[in-house]
Amino acid sequence: MSQGRKVAAIVMLTVITRHLLSNEYGPFDRFVELGVLIFVAYEVIVGVIRHCRAAKRQRHLDAIIKTLSKLMSEGQELQGVTPNAQLLDYANKEAEIRQQIEVWKKAISVWREKTVKLLASHSSRAVSAFVLIVDSQAVDTMVYPAKGYPFPLNGHTRESYQRLVTQLGNLRSIMEKPEVYF
Secondary structure, eight states: OHHHHHHHHHHHHHHHHHHHSSSSSSSSHHHOOOOOOHHHHHHHHHHHHHHHHHHHHHHHHHHHHHHHHHHHHHHHHHHHHHOOGGGTTTOOOOHHHHHHHHHHHHHHHHHHHHHHEEEEEEHHHHHHHHOSSOOOOOOOOOOOOOSSOOEOHHHHHHHHHHHHHHHHHHHHHHOHHHHHHH
């Protein structure tokens, strides 16, 4: 309820109460005034209740968004540390690089499970939107790390990367429209 409506309601309630207490009216007029007083009081109370519910829902959505923001940051960090599988052909450290790739894939899997678990605790609709992979082929297969040179992806690393980027986009959409999902 806006500030102006609150003031108007208080003024109306005060005027009606003052008139009810005076001897200016007959019984029928008092009955009508009492009806108006009850109606205005009802509208004020309903407005306050709606405002409280809306504020409570917004606080709940803000808490969910805050938690999802942390998960989004974790996912973006995983995207930023994508291992370069191209180094397998050029390095003597093939086993070490394969291990880095497997650790990275496992970290993505843990992140995905944690995100699904959190979303499932609030909404099955949000889980469905998050796990939906519509067009992962549209995701660029070039990785642009914060440090170093860009490199292309191939094989299972590319699939994991494309799925990660698509699900990060899905999570971003959920965070932008929380009222739709929660």
